[in-house]
Amino acid sequence: MCTPCGAPPPPPPPTHSGPATRISLKNISGAVLMVPQEPTNHSKEHLRKNIKTTIEKDIPNLSSRVIVSSNSTVHPILQDGPCCGVVALAMAAQMLKKEMAATHILETSQRKGLSLQGELFSAYDMATLAEEILDCTATVIDMRDSGSREILLGHLSNSHPVLVPYDGDKNNGPCLKNGNKAHWAVLTGFLFSLARTLLPDNLGMTEDLELSPLYEIQPQKASALQNLLVSSPDIFVYGMQGKSQNIGVWSLDRVLESNANLREVDPDREAEVEQYIIPQEGIQRVLCNKVVILCNQNLNSP
Numbered sequence: 001m002c003t004p005c006g007a008p009p010p011p012p013p014p015t016h017s018g019p020a021t022r023i024s025l026k027n028i029s030g031a032v033l034m035v036p037q038e039p040t041n042h043s044k045e046h047l048r049k050n051i052k053t054t055i056e057k058d059i060p061n062l063s064s065r066v067i068v069s070s071n072s073t074v075h076p077i078l079q080d081g082p083c084c085g086v087v088a089l090a091m092a093a094q095m096l097k098k099e100m101a102a103t104h105i106l107e108t109s110q111r112k113g114l115s116l117q118g119e120l121f122s123a124y125d126m127a128t129l130a131e132e133i134l135d136c137t138a139t140v141i142d143m144r145d146s147g148s149r150e151i152l153l154g155h156l157s158n159s160h161p162v163l164v165p166y167d168g169d170k171n172n173g174p175c176l177k178n179g180n181k182a183h184w185a186v187l188t189g190f191l192f193s194l195a196r197t198l199l200p201d202n203l204g205m206t207e208d209l210e211l212s213p214l215y216e217i218q219p220q221k222a223s224a225l226q227n228l229l230v231s232s233p234d235i236f237v238y239g240m241q242g243k244s245q246n247i248g249v250w251s252l253d254r255v256l257e258s259n260a261n262l263r264e265v266d267p268d269r270e271a272e273v274e275q276y277i278i279p280q281e282g283i284q285r286v287l288c289n290k291v292v293i294l295c296n297q298n299l300n301s302p
Contacts, residue, residue, distance in 0.1 A: 034087065034102045036075035036094070043076070043245045050249040051191065052211055058251070059193050059234045066196050066213040068205070068229075070222040071189030071238045071247075072159050077102055079242030082276070083118030085126055085163075087242035088184040089133070092161035092294055095188065098134050105133055119276045120184065121265065121283050123290035126163060130294055139293045143256055150230050153190070153252075155293045156237070157226040159219040162187040163292040164239070166258035172244050174258035179283055180266040185241040189219065191249065193234035200224070262288040 055067055074094045077087040083106055090102040109115040112132065114125045127138035141148050156162055168183035169175035196213075199205075203221050208214040217225065229235065237255060239248040263284050269276055279286050 033078045033080040034083070034106075036077050036090075036099070037245060038075060040245060043247065046246045047249070048211065050247075051214065054191065054236055054249050055211065055214065058236075062193075062213065064196055065193045066199050066215055067191060067211075068194055068199075068215050068217060068225060069189070069191040070157075070217045070219050070225075072219045074186070074188050074240055076240060076245040076247075077242060078245065079118070081117050084242045085115075085120030085165075085184040086118040088163055088186045088240070089126065089130055091188075091240050092130070092163060092186045093134055095159060095161040095186075096134060096136055096294060096296055098136070098296075100133055105129065108133055113277070115277055116275060121182070121277070122279045122286040123163075123165065123292050124286055125279075126184075126292050130163075130292065134294065135297070136294050137297050139295075141291050141293060143259060143289045143291060149252075149256075152291060152293070153230050153235070154226055155295065156187060156190055157229055158223045158295075159189075160293055160295045163294070164255060164259055165262060165287050165290065166255055167261060168241065168243070172241055172246075173248055173250055174255045176258060176261045179262035179264045179288070182262055182265070182283065182287065183241060183243075185239040185248070187237045187239055187255075188247070189238040190222075190229060190252075191236040191238070192229050192232040194228055194232060198228060259291065260289050 059067065072095050074091050077090050079087045086105045086109060087102050089105055090100055093100045106118045109118060109129055114120065114129055120126050123140045127140050130136060130138040141151060152162060164185050164187060165182055166174045166185060167177040167179065167181040175181065199215065203217055203224055205215040205217045208216060235252040236249055237252050239250050265278055265283055270278060
C-alpha cells in the first residue's frame with residue numbers, strides 16, 4: 001500500500017496580524033478563476049504543437065523508435081493569487097475521481113494554519129492538506145533517495161497524480177531560479193521513446209497518423225508499460241499548473257533539476273512576513289528535492 005514516508009510534522013505557522021490581502025491575476029484576460037474549465041481548442045492545438053516539437057527536436061534516432069504517450073484527462077483550473085498549490089491539488093483530485101472545489105481547499109489550508117493566501121512552501125504541508133481534503137494517502141518522496149525516480153514513474157504509469165514544486169519560467173515550464181519562482185504543478189501523464197521492436201501489440205494502442213511515430217495508450221492500461229517507461233532514455237511528462245490552461249510537455253530530467261534547485265524563497269515574498277507562511281526550517285529542507293504522490297487508500301502502490 002502507498003504509505004506516508006514518516007516525515008516530521010510541519011512547523012507551526014508564524015504569528016500574523018489580520019488576514020492577508022487577496023491578490024488577483026491581471027494577466028489572464030477574461031479567465032474564470034479557481035473552477036475547472038473545459039479544455040479549449042487553442043489549448044488542444046498548443047499541446048499537439050508541443051508534442052510535435054518534442055518528437056522532432058528532443059528525441060534522437062527516430063527512424064528506429066516509436067513514441068508512446070499516456071495522459072489522464074484533467075480540466076484546467078486557473079489560480080487566483082498565490083494559490084498554485086491549491087489548484088494543483090484540485091486538479092490532482094480529478095485524477096483520483098474525488099473532485100474538490102479549489103476554494104474549499106484554500107479555506108481548509110487557511111483553517112489548518114498551512115497558508116494565508118493559498119501558498120504552500122512545504123511538501124509536507126501539501127501532503128497533510130491532501131490527506132485531510134481527499135481522504136487519500138499522500139507520500140512525500142525525496143528525489144535524492146535511491147530508486148525514487150523509478151517510484152515516481154511507477155506511480156505515474158498507474159495514473160496516480162504526482163505533485164511537483166519547481167521554478168516556473170515565463171512559459172510556465174521548469175527553469176532554474178534558485179527557488180525564487182517556486183510553483184506547483186501536477187504531473188498527469190508521460191511520453192517516452194521506445195525501440196520499435198519492443199512496441200507491444202496487445203494493449204490496444206492507437207497510432208496518431210498526424211504525429212507519427214506517436215502511439216497513444218489509455219491511462220488504465222499504461223501500467224503494463226512501466227518497465228519500458230523506466231528504462232527509456234527519453235522521458236517527458238505532462239504537467240498542469242494554475243497560470244495557464246495549456247498542458248506542458250517537459251523533460252523529466254529538467255523538471256527534477258528544477259525541483260532540486262529550490263533553495264530559497266523569493267526575497268520579496270520573504271520580506272512580506274504577514275502575507276505568507278514560510279517554513280521556519282527553510283524550503284531547502286521541506287520543498288527542495290521533494291515530490292508528493294497521491295493514491296486512493298484502497299490501491300496498491302506500483
